[in-house]
Amino acid sequence: MKSVYEAANSIEAHMILHLLEQGELKACVQGEYLLGAIGELPVNGLVRVMVNDEDYLEAREIIELWESGDIESDPEEPT
Numbered sequence: 197m198k199s200v201y202e203a204a205n206s207i208e209a210h211m212i213l214h215l216l217e218q219g220e221l222k223a224c225v226q227g228e229y230l231l232g233a234i235g236e237l238p239v240n241g242l243v244r245v246m247v248n249d250e251d252y253l254e255a256r257e258i259i260e261l262w263e264s265g266d267i268e269s270d271p272e273e274p275t
Contacts, residue, residue, distance in 0.1 A: 197224075200255040201245040209243045212259060216247065219258045223247045 200216075203209035206228035216223040227242040247255045 197246040198249050198252045199244040200247045203243040209245050212245045221251045
């Protein structure tokens with residue numbers, strides 16, 4: 197598995213996780229439970245979203261679209 201996204205916190209990681217799942221990619225969050233062990237020290241790089249090696253490029257494309265704000269919502273879904 198490869199790290200496809202380094203999140204600031206577990207909420208952001210799960211947001212990316214669900215975004216990738218909507219794109220029918222399997223992903224998981226690693227490191228989210230380590231945040232409780234560090235107290236109030238600022239630490240980066242602990243919470244990551246992981247995907248299978250073969251899904252890495254597609255996952256990066258989805259994340260880059262999300263970061264640019266170009267992801268469209270589902271027209272069938274009420275806003």
